[in-house]
Amino acid sequence: MKTAQSRQRNYADKWHRDLEFAVGDHVFVKVASMKGVMRFGKKGKLCPRFIGPFKIPERVGTLAYRVALQPNLVGVHNVFYVLILWKYMSNPSHVLNYEPLQLTSNLSFEERPT
Template identity: 80%
Template sequence: MKTAHSRHKSYTDQQRRDLEFAVGDHVFVKVAPMKGVMRFGKKGKLSPRFIGPSEILVRVGTLAYRVALPMNLAGVHNVFHVLMLRKYMSNTSHVLNYEPLQLTPNLSFEERPTQILDRQERKLRNKVIHMVKVK
């Protein structure tokens, strides 16, 4: 039993990342995608895994940090475990374009089409499928 435990511990120790952030650092916050829910402009598996960058305000305990979230995420608790954060490496060529979104309390929003760009018909053996490209 002890040998199995030590082998398991050696495997997990290789994958462990000792992360530590300072106050004022910028980080990305991990979000979990939900099926069928529109999050930050994308739906399903194409929705972003991390949002941000956000600034760290204060360290809470040994493994938690309080993060400054945007105003549209005011309903979300702002203390995150260190494993939910990823360091933001600043780059001078990286320009952030921030578009404010109107989010509902469950962090989703309604997507409305603005323009029809293209129409096509795909013909199969027994039926015709109409395809529309929407902006």
């Protein structure tokens, strides 16, 4: 039994990544897709996996962070577990253009090409 536990611990430690963010960092939030549910304008294969970047104003506990979401995402809880966040590496060539979103009651919106 001890050998099996040791083997499992070694396997888990290989894939474990220690994540820690500082206040003021920018992160992407991972969006989980559900079958048949339209999230952020798309469903299926073209559904976005991450949204953002958003700024971290404070740390809540040891493994959770409060994220400063856009005002139009008021229906989404703003505290996220560390594994749902992905660090944003800023690049001057990235052009981030926010447009106001009109969310429906099921937290979806209609996306129009620009």
